[in-house]
């Protein structure tokens with residue numbers, strides 16, 4: 001049967017079809033420049049790599065399966081990736097690394113814009129082949145939907161020229177990191193276009209893209225040329241010493257309302273388009289936890305990494321009580337989802353999903 005399978009223009013229209021990641025065979029990859037720059041200096045992950053402990057994989061899968069079932073019970077079609085062997089090295093003519101990462105989180109790899117799903121370049125060597133986990137689904141959508149556009153951004157070479165050697169020192173210190181990120185001096189260079197899909201937020205005709213560790217200016221320029229009918233806006237958040245992925249920093253909930261991480265506020269000179277169009281940018285509630293769970297790349301701000309089901313309904317992680325309370329005050333119905341024990345696999349509720357279908361069309365929210 002021929003039908004529209006892929007359609008999603010923003011982060012909030014009613015969600016009907018989504019991909020939820022899997023924790024199977026996830027690895028902590030060996031050291032490499034861009035990944036190291038993100039691991040906090042006091043992290044329990046420094047200096048170790050290999051397959052994640054089986055009991056943590058099983059627990060994360062249990063939570064991801066439950067999340068998928070919760071979505072299905074609300075009428076959302078849920079697809080899952082087909083894990084490749086992540087213990088295999090990633091080797092190209094340009095680099096070699098001993099293991100891969102996993103098939104979490106899909107949001108980092110797949111960018112859905114209208115009827116297109118674009119595989120991001122990625123910026124870590126260990127994630128170069130990660131798109132293969134999603135290829136069975138891409139083939140299925142291609143067969144089912146005559147208008148589906150399956151696209152792949154140019155695979156980067158990821159030689160040492162892609163990374164600033166200054167970032168490779170063991171102990172840079174948070175103060176210096178903050179100075180560097182304020183100056184937009186990030187670990188990635190401008191050697192070639194680089195972006196992770198999770199640095200992009202979709203607001204209909206406008207795409208808002210974070211310039212940081214995982215996405216460089218050439219990556220943003222590539223996105224601009226690739227989507228000629230969109231306006232593409234580069235943003236950066238100077239308060240973040242490890243800026244990767246926009247979705248624990250800036251979270252649109254519905255037209256006119258965005259949550260912003262109070263430690264990573266959008267600079268005044270980048271607020272124009274929102275202010276002119278009457279959008280409110282409010283500080284997100286504090287996370288419920290003082291520290292991330294063990295072996296976790298992300299910060300405690302996964303509290304605001306929520307999945308919007310429609311402009312009145314939002315999935316919030318069950319232990320994130322302050323975030324849930326704020327959602328309630330903002331007039332959103334909260335769906336509690338237990339996911340904290342899966343945070344270590346690459347993120348929260350927004351990260352571990354990728355949009356396939358949301359109702360609605362491409363609207364101009366910033367005329």
Ligand code: DAV
Pocket residue numbers: 198244245246247248297298299300301302346347348351
């Ligand atoms: O705050 O550590 C995590 C984003 C994961 N996709 C953070 C950003």
